Amino acid sequence: MKAYKLKGLSCPNCASDLEKEIQKIKHGENAKISYNKAQLTINEKVDLEKVRGILSSDGASIVVEDDGEHDHTHGSLLKWYLIVSAIIFFMAIFLENAIERPFLIISMYVAAMALSGYTTFFKGVKNLSRLKFNIDTLMTIALIGAVSIGEWKEGTLVAILFGLNEYLEGLGMEKARHSMEKLLEVAPKEAIRIENGVEQVIPIDALKVGDLVLIKSGETIPSDGIVIEGRSSVNEAAITGESLPVDKEIGESVFGGSLNNEGVLKVEITRAYEDSSLAKVLHLVEEAQETKTPTELFINRFAKYYTPFIIVFAGLVMVVPPLFFNASWGEWFYQGLAVLIVGCPCALILSSPIANISGITRNARNGILVKGSVFLEWLGKIDTIVFDKTGTLTKGEPHVEKMIEYDKSRFLPVAAAIEKSSSHPLAKAIMKKAEGISTLLKEPEEIRTVSGQGVEAVIDGEKYWLGNEESIGHLSVPNDIQADIQRLKEEGLTIVLVADQKSILGCFGIEDEIRSESKTVIQALKKAGIKRTVMLTGDHQQTARKVANQIGLTDVYSNLLPEDKVEKVKMLAKDGKVAMVGDGINDAPALATADIGIAMGKGTDSAIETADIVLMQDHLGKLPNAIRVAKMVNRLIKVNIAIALGLKAIALLLTIPGMLTLWIAILSDMGATIIVTILSLTVLIERKNKNGQKAGELVHE
Incomplete structure (x- = not known):
């Protein structure tokens, strides 16, 4: 399959019709036209000349990359045609009463009409021959009807206004497309590979795992990798949406698409470009444009029946008053033509896609990837958010919250000596607490891990124990120490004791550290309209309840296995629309079960692949803003539909007193299209405060 950029696509329905025509030719059965991306994807075996012929029948064509043309060429020509048409039109009006040459005036109207409406006319005639009724057909009938009853002035005005409407419609979609394309331009095209000490510029697709690349100051990192030489700050905004630079040094990971701010880095590639974080981001963003929401599907079905209904209604308007009420045939024929123009479903069809593309683009700019318009719509409807605890609301890194020393001279040194060579997460937390404490004792002569208890070690001939309460079974614990242990347990802390053969030297109270932004995020979510915030965790009840109370969650469920989380999500879904947020492999089933699955980007690949x-x-700092954007898009779509149908309803009501004119009809449609387009594009606007921070964005420390 090969992709071609298109220009001149006039509307979503026209793109769909062209797609069906191309699918009828040999090898074209899998052809796909994306109106949102202005792109044709087709089998390379297809006769391209036949495809060009089908496209040209609707004024569309393939953009040749080498010819310097752009998708807006058609729009630019149409703009000049409209300007010239308007000049001729006003000259004809001015000269109409000044000279007595009707043929000259009519010729000027015809010229203006032809310049602004010739593409619509020819497409409409072709559709009429096939008994295919769409917007072009309706406009063509209206133009022929206006000319047939001598309404040259109004017919010309209709052609110019419809051309203007088409131009503005295309301009709005082009703005949304351009915003999306600008987002996709971050992909690097080349990389500097170092092989046997020689630097060579190669295409990005030629990069392989294990290649060594050089990234100079101001250059884009070509793919995911690890820094093996150099130090610099890196802007990861293209991937994470975070504008603040991140310091990188030897041994640290970098994302493809990130910008090297200063210094020179040598990076070993760990993923080929097509598997990199950037490639995944761009692929998800492109795919997101093609899904249709339930609202869009409903609008398309509605438009399918709406247009034939308008044609029938227009016919009734033309014949019923003259036949049954002795009204003027000419007057009501004119009214019927105006009704046909009101039937154009442009604004209605555009009420959803531009708003959705704008919402997806805005979220993507902020490092939030919505995999489709349908998920954006659902995100704006959720009222319950379910969180995994570890790695989502907490950092997933244990830290020492409290410490009780009974033997200050030996407690930390012994703990440090035992845990020094361990890679266990609890050991890392203890070593961090003991940082700066000199180990007065030698390295353990003997060290043994006891399953379910902890560690036994011999240091300087003396035996020590480090672990849970079971590890000190050889001791009789004094009441005051027992009370201390019980108090720490009630606070939801994990207990780690250090003891020798005679007594307990001290006690660590360890917990998974809560993320600094978690409490603020929960508060912001409530302001964004989320009614229930729920935590699911495999931890015991005391620890789970402590975390929930600290950050302000409404519900908490503890001691859960992965399958238990799925059941809880199903239970919560009975009472509302549920989103699940997680980052681990064990979260994937629950993410798939929820109405919307939300994954942390630096979590596991399985969670990211499963999530919506x-x-x-x-x-989680940007989650509340993502929900606000989704709700804004949903509100705008409802407003757009109301405007599109409302203005048409008002125009149709004017037929009752016989006040509907051709120019009022086209203005009702054009006005709706302009309003719908402008409102949809406002989603892309992001206000910033004095510090340059985007409005509604939470600061992550």
């Missing part, structure tokens, strides 16, 4: 929405940051 991906937060490319390692925190």
Whole structure:
């Protein structure tokens, strides 16, 4: 399959019709035209000349990359045609009463009409021959009808206004497309590979895992990798949406698409470009444009029946008053033509896609990948958010919250000596607490892990124990120490004791550290309209309840296995629209079960693949804003539909007193299209405060 950029696509329905025509030719059965991306994807075996012929029948064509043309060429020509048409039109009006040459005036009207409406006319005639009724057919009938009853002035005005409407419609979609394309331009095209000490510029697709690349100051990192030489700050905004630079040094990972701010980095590639984070981001963003929401599907079905209904209604308007009420045939024929123009479903069809593309683009700019318009719509409807605890609301890194020393001279040194060589997460937390404490004792002469208890070690001939309460079974614990242990347990802390053969030297109270932004995020979610915030965790009840209370969750369920989380999500879904946020392999089933699955971008690949929405940051700070954008899009779509149908309803009501004119009809449609387009594009606007921070964005520390 090969993709071609298109220009001149006039509307979503026209794109769909062209797609069906191309699918009828040999090898064209899998052809696909994306109106949103202005792109044709087709089998390379297809006769391209036949495809060009089908496209040209609707004024569309394939953009040749080398000819310097752009998708807006058609729009630029149409703009000049409209300007010239308007000049001729006003000259004809001015000269109409000044000279007595009707033929000259009519010729000027015809010229203006032809310049602004010739493409519509020819497409409409072709559709009429096939008994195919769409917007072009309706306009063509209206133009022929206006000319047939001598309404040259109004017919010309209709052609110019419809051309203007088509131009503005295309301009609005082009703005949305351009915003999306600008987002996709971050992909690097080349990389500097170092092989045997020689630097060579190669295409990005030629990069392989294990290649060593050089990234100079101001250059884009070509693919995911690990820094093996150099130090610099890197802007990861293209991936995570975070504008603040991140310091990188030897041994640290970098994302493809990130910008090297200063210094020179040598990076070993760990993923080929097509498997990199950037490639995944761009693929998800492109695919997101093609899904249709339930609202869009409903609008398309409605438009399918709406247009034939308008044609029948227009016919009734033309014949019923003259036949049954002795009204003027000419007057009501004119009214019927105006009704046909009101039947154009442009604004209605555009009420949803531009708003959805704008919403997806805005979220993508902020590092939030919505995998489709349908998920954006659902995100705006959710009222319950379910969170995994570890790695989502907490950092997933244990830290020492409290410490009780009974033997200050030996407690930390012994703990440090035992845990120094361990890679266990609890050991890392203890070593961090013991940082700066000199180990007065030698390395353990003997060390043994006891399953379910902890560690036994011999240091300087003396035996020590480090672990849970079971590890100190050889001791009789004094009441005051027992009370201390019980108090720490009631606070939801994990207990780690250090003891020798005679007594307990001290006690660590360890917990998974809560993310600094978690409480603020929960508060912001409630302001955004989320009614229930729920935590699911495999931890015991005391720890889970402590975390829930600290950050302000409404519900918490503890001691859960992965399958238990799925059942809880199903239970919550009975009472509302549920989103699940997680980052681990064990979260994938629950993410798939929820109405919307939201994964942390720096989590596991399985969670990211399963989720419907991906937060490319390692925190939740941008989630409330993503929900606000989704709700804004949903509100705008409802407003757009109301405007599109409302203005048409008003225009149709004017037929009752016989006040509907051709220019009022076209203005009702054009006005609706302009309003719908402008409102949809407002989604892309992001206000910033004095510090340059986007409005509604939470600061992550």
